[in-house]
Amino acid sequence: MNAAGPWVESITDQVNRKESHGIQLVKGSHIVVPKIHNDEHAYILQNEDQHIVFVLPFEEDYSIVGTTDVDYQGDPQQVAISQDEIDYLIDINNQYFKTQISQSDIVHSYSGVRPLLKDEAEDAKAVTRDYTIELSQKGHAPLVNIYGAKITTYRTLAEAAVNKLNKVFPKMKPAWTKSAASPGGDLISRESLHSQLLADYPWLPKPVLKRFIRQYGTLSYQILENCHTLEGLGEDFGHGLYQKELGYLIEKEWATSVDDVIWRRTKLGLKLSIDQKAQLSHYVAGKSDANITEKYCA
Ligand SMILES: Cc1cc2nc3c(=O)[nH]c(=O)nc-3n(C[C@H](O)[C@H](O)[C@H](O)COP(=O)(O)OP(=O)(O)OC[C@H]3O[C@@H](n4cnc5c(N)ncnc54)[C@H](O)[C@@H]3O)c2cc1C
Missing domain, CATH: 3.30.9.10 (D-Amino Acid Oxidase, subunit A, domain 2)
Incomplete structure (x- = not known):
């Protein structure tokens, strides 16, 4: 093909x-x-x-x-x-x-x-x-x-x-x-998913919640599986991009470079600073080489 x-x-x-x-x-x-x-x-x-x-x-x-x-x-x-x-x-x-x-x-x-x-x-x-x-x-x-x-x-x-x-x-x-439905698209409406996620993860910062609904739809539940606290999501690389989400992007959406993460999967490249991008680049390169296995919220 x-x-x-x-x-x-x-x-x-x-x-x-x-x-x-x-x-x-x-x-x-x-x-x-x-x-x-x-x-x-x-x-x-x-x-x-x-x-x-x-x-x-x-x-x-x-x-x-x-x-x-x-x-x-x-x-x-x-x-x-x-x-x-x-x-x-x-x-x-x-x-x-x-x-x-x-x-x-x-x-x-x-x-x-x-x-x-x-x-x-x-x-x-x-x-x-x-x-x-x-x-x-x-x-x-x-x-x-x-x-x-x-x-x-x-x-x-x-x-x-x-x-x-x-x-x-x-x-x-x-x-x-x-x-x-497309992956993550099996929802009644964005509003209903918003209310549901808010009830299930009240500690999730509002901008992250909003981005997750737009970007992942119901797949947000896969990313947040077993998570009960914000700390459980790991380090924040900036603007609410936590290690847990990064792990998901690397494992499930085949992100292998910082550009995959900040431009092709999210548009956080618009917001992250040069230093944050450099730190992220280093992290993603290390994880894709090492076949990320650790889980957050385990
Ligand atoms: C500027 C622009 C504006 C557009 N605007 C619209 C629009 O408004 N509405 C609309 O419906 N469509 C629009 N399109 C078209 C739309 O982007 C394409 O139809 C769509 O991206 C096609 O998807 P694809 O997966 O078939 O191909 P692509 O997205 O081009 O993907 C091809 C993939 O093949 C991979 N590849 C290449 N060689 C190999 C190889 N040897 N082995 C393995 N993989 C390989 C590449 O890395 C790439 O990932 C626009 C396109 C452009 C460029």
Whole structure:
């Protein structure tokens, strides 16, 4: 199953199974700035170049402004925002909002590379966001390649990708995920989970509780299993990131680096100081090498 995103073709090349489909890499970048507005709305700004830019509330205190569409060549891992993209995003924000921003307001930026299906469009923003899945049976083992995609259609895509294997595994059962909850999503409402967690863990600091509900949903119970006091969660690495949660991220969510923890699993990178990040980096590196085994709240 080749679901390597922007690397999909490097895999087909590596295993010598180049197929008819091609992808086009299109970079998109975002900037994060202190909150531009106080309401909960997401704004879509229409630019003169026909491109739209989102301004989204982010992590309570911030706004995200993005994204861009720029043709990209090179290693997707090295992708980074350019000065032109920064200027573009600041400019469109300042055309629409009373809160004017400048480069010094940017607290974080991030970029990604979209693996879009190659089509005839000349303009990066016009390239199709559709996806194609193919089953290649040329070699010794069947190979499913996934080209293009969106997060919003991830479940449909995943079902379609697995269904491609029907030919190979004729006894395979039909798709079952249509009404299945995502991990941690088996809850009635956030409010009800909030009340329940508050009743069960009244000693948990409110900002941590709020973050857990958003980030882990009902999986919060796994992290807090057997915990009866705040001290039981171990050391606080800053802003309520305790050893117990770190252990969970390393063991259950395969975090192997400080960036996995502070950017990919949580967004605490926005809040932790340089010293706190360094301390965390040291801790995570040690734990992933040593295959963390100790448990808190045991
Ligand atoms: C800037 C930007 C904005 C976007 N905006 C939206 C949006 O608003 N809405 C939306 O629905 N979607 C959006 N998307 C698309 C969405 O991010 C992707 O559809 C989604 O991330 C695809 O997930 P994936 O797991 O298939 O691929 P990816 O998230 O790209 O993951 C591929 C994985 O394969 C791994 N890999 C690569 N090579 C190998 C190898 N040899 N062995 C093992 N692993 C390997 C990589 O490390 C990576 O973890 C956006 C994408 C970008 C870049």
